[in-house]
Amino acid sequence: DAGVIQSPRHEVTEMGQEVTLRCKPISGHDYLFWYRQTMMRGLELLIYFNNNVPIDDSGMPEDRFSAKMPNASFSTLKIQPSEPRDSAVYFCASSLAGGPYEQFFGPGTRLTVL
């Protein structure tokens, strides 16, 4: 298995631009998670899905952030408009249902907003 796949790996954009991060979970995993990691705040859960349905989005910082999972093999996290304080590493992770089971993380997207 290729593991969790994320794209792009690096993104540099200017303030006010729209940013879309993509994730392909491990096949057969029912849960998908989006995290943001910064030095100051560590790893924060933004939102997670179960069987493509958003379960808890209380970690989404504000309305500028949105996430979708149109099917079992694809999810997006969108920031519109982006701000410099959104600069961070964004990780996608997936796991099996019925856990708690290990969460497998993708390599992350390093976002820089200028």
Next chain:
Amino acid sequence: RKEVEQDPGPFNVPEGATVAFNCTYSNSASQSFFWYRQDCRKEPKLLMSVYSSGNEDGRFTAQLNRASQYISLLIRDSKLSDSATYLCVVGYRSNQFYFGTGTSLTVIP
């Protein structure tokens, strides 16, 4: 108050040393506990789960103290390859985890 708190370190120890990390959590209803390892500029990966009775995996020992709401990780005979950030993870529901900010370990030759 943070859900999970860790001493960020850094811990700088010589090869062969024993080092211990502690982590405290705030929610007494926590159900699951883990240690993840994160190498520089890489993604976190599961190191080991933490069970109520304590568990050992080679040079690594994890302990859980529910009464005091902390978990610990002990690394014996440290290797250079153990240099990483160690993340304490606490789960409240079956698949929702809270991560600590991590403890940085550098093993020195």
